[in-house]
Amino acid sequence: MNCSPPGGRKAAEGEPARRRREGTTLETEARLMNKTICCSAAILLLFIFPRPSLPAATAAPETIQLVVDTSQTLGPIDLTRYALAQGGLSEQPMISDRVDQIAQLHPQTIRLFLQEYFDIYPAHHQYHWETLDRAIEAVLATGAKPIMSLCFKPRVLYLQIDDKIVEPTDYAEWEELVGQLIKHCNQDRKFGIQYWEVGAEGDIGESGGAPYKFTPQNYLSYYQHTASAIRRADPHAKVGGPSLASYRSPLADVLIDSAAQGQVPLDFVSWHFYTNDPRELWKSIDYMKAKLDLSLMKGERLAVTGTNSELNALAARAGQWTNVLVWNYPLEGTAKPYEVAVQFTSEQKGNVRVVRLNAESPLNNLEQIRNGELTALRSQPLRMRLGLYEIYWIELTE
Numbered sequence: 001m002n003c004s005p006p007g008g009r010k011a012a013e014g015e016p017a018r019r020r021r022e023g024t025t026l027e028t029e030a031r032l033m034n035k036t037i038c039c040s041a042a043i044l045l046l047f048i049f050p051r052p053s054l055p056a057a058t059a060a061p062e063t064i065q066l067v068v069d070t071s072q073t074l075g076p077i078d079l080t081r082y083a084l085a086q087g088g089l090s091e092q093p094m095i096s097d098r099v100d101q102i103a104q105l106h107p108q109t110i111r112l113f114l115q116e117y118f119d120i121y122p123a124h125h126q127y128h129w130e131t132l133d134r135a136i137e138a139v140l141a142t143g144a145k146p147i148m149s150l151c152f153k154p155r156v157l158y159l160q161i162d163d164k165i166v167e168p169t170d171y172a173e174w175e176e177l178v179g180q181l182i183k184h185c186n187q188d189r190k191f192g193i194q195y196w197e198v199g200a201e202g203d204i205g206e207s208g209g210a211p212y213k214f215t216p217q218n219y220l221s222y223y224q225h226t227a228s229a230i231r232r233a234d235p236h237a238k239v240g241g242p243s244l245a246s247y248r249s250p251l252a253d254v255l256i257d258s259a260a261q262g263q264v265p266l267d268f269v270s271w272h273f274y275t276n277d278p279r280e281l282w283k284s285i286d287y288m289k290a291k292l293d294l295s296l297m298k299g300e301r302l303a304v305t306g307t308n309s310e311l312n313a314l315a316a317r318a319g320q321w322t323n324v325l326v327w328n329y330p331l332e333g334t335a336k337p338y339e340v341a342v343q344f345t346s347e348q349k350g351n352v353r354v355v356r357l358n359a360e361s362p363l364n365n366l367e368q369i370r371n372g373e374l375t376a377l378r379s380q381p382l383r384m385r386l387g388l389y390e391i392y393w394i395e396l397t398e
Contacts, residue, residue, distance in 0.1 A: 084144070085111035086135065096138040103142045110144040112136065113200060114152055116211070121154035121177050129184055136191050146193050148185075149243060150178070150226065151200035153211045163205035163213040166222055175229035182233035197270055198226045198241040203249035214242075216254040223255060224264050231265055235351075235371055240268035247271040247284045256291050261299065262321025262397075267366060311338050311386065320350070322396040328386040335388045342382040342394060348374050350398040354384065357391040366393075 084107045086094050095102060095110070102110075114120075118132045139146045154177070157168035168174040185191045199222070205213025214222065219242060227239045242251040252269060259266035269288055273281055299318030307313050310330040316323055328338055354370040369384065374396065384392055 083107050083109040083111065083147075086113060086139070093138075095142065096134065099138060099141045102144075107142065107144045109147050109195075110139045110142065111147040111149055111197075112139060113149050116152045116154075118152070120152070120181065121156065124156050124173070127177075127180060127184070133189060136185065136189075136193075140191065145195075146191065147195040147197060148193055149197040149200045151202075151210050151212065151243075158211075163211055166202070166212045166214050166218050171225050175225055175232075178226055178229035179233040182230055182237065186234055186237075194236075195238045195240070195268070196230050197243050198223050198239065200243045201245040201272065202242055203251050204245045214251060216250045219251050220254050220258055220264070224258075227265055236368060238267035238366070239265055240270060242270070244271040245274075247273075247287060252288070252291065260318065262318035262323075310335075311340065320398040324394040324396075325391065326384075326386065326394070327389075327391040329389060337388065338386045340384050340386055340392075342384075344377075344396075348396060348398065350374050350396060352377065352382070353395045353397075354382065355393045355395070356384075357393065 084102065084105070112135060114132070118135070119128055120132055122128050136146055154168075157170060157174055157177075158165060159169065182193075182196070185193050199210070199212060199214065199219065201210045202212040202214040202219055204210075212222075223241060230237050230239050242249070242255055244252060249271075252271070255264070255266065256269065258264045269292065271284065271288070273284060275281075299316045299321075302315035302317055302322070304313040304315050304324070311326070311328050313324060313326045315325075324342065326340060326342070330336075350373070352370065352372060352374050353368065356367045356369050369392075370382075382394070386392065
């Protein structure tokens with residue numbers, strides 16, 4: 001959510017943003033952080049209690065009595081389900097010296113904008129992690145979980161400053177860098193970072209403070225290489241994007257379509273929102289949900305036997321990917337849980353992943369249940385318990 005002053009986003013001046021090093025003073029940063037915290041709280045209240053149009057004032061106000069029934073509850077409520085973000089263009093600390101204040105907001109996630117400021121790849125096959133480590137440690141100290149947004153261009157892989165040059169000079173070296181980044185964070189330092197976002201506002205480029213301006217075609221190529229490197233380094237990682245400035249950008253279309261055809265992994269779709277109108281926010285959510293609904297069920301439909309009026313399943317194959325959705329949604333009769341065993345008629349090689357859609361989770365709705373090789377199904381058959389209104393997703397990759 002953008003809290004910029006009227007007039008919209010201010011474009012970077014002078015040398016492009018990825019080379020901007022100066023940053024503001026600590027006092028200015030403190031004021032900016034305080035304004036961001038206040039703005040975040042105000043926006044939270046706006047979405048919970050949107051202001052209606054006000055009627056004309058009347059002469060005598062109506063008297064209303066409110067009664068709070070403390071003897072019973074209506075169900076759980078959580079008004080803390082929001083997040084913050086940290087930019088990567090300033091050398092001044094933005095979180096580390098305000099950990100206590102930010103922790104009192106209880107943000108569930110903080111998005112870390114991994115820009116060139118962190119300088120994690122200063123030379124070929126050389127890595128610099130200290131600056132990034134300090135930023136991640138500060139995020140974790142607030143109690144939030146980091147979301148890593150990858151939007152940096154190492155000088156040794158991008159020889160010219162141009163936001164239209166989006167692909168590195170050597171994709172093999174880029175993939176090795178991305179893999180080392182994930183291994184350092186989750187194996188060496190054990191930060192436990194789940195979410196990795198590929199790109200940031202690549203639909204508008206340098207004017208939004210990001211060094212990329214993608215076309216649908218070259219974003220898909222960049223995403224394929226980057227997502228593959230992430231998953232090789234951490235098969236449990238959640239990968240997605242495109243972190244759009246405009247949710248109607250065709251970058252989202254090509255990414256979702258490619259995922260539906262089994263060409264790329266996609267665990268989440270992200271975009272930015274630059275208005276405080278909650279109606280526009282819901283419009284953007286409905287727009288994206290319409291694109292994502294059953295997008296994995298494209299390709300050749302496969303037959304599934306053993307279902308009934310309550311327990312249903314769909315399966316489809318697209319390229320090297322096979323996706324199965326299983327759900328327990330009774331339309332009538334007595335609702336009950338099911339113990340489900342899933343078998344595949346033909347012997348396959350590759351990997352299997354089982355994910356449960358956990359609608360009650362405040363953060364990660366996709367709860368990974370199992371991940372391993374398909375050959376393990378011989379000794380450990382695929383079994384799952386579906387409660388009422390539960391959905392499971394099974395993904396096979398050759």
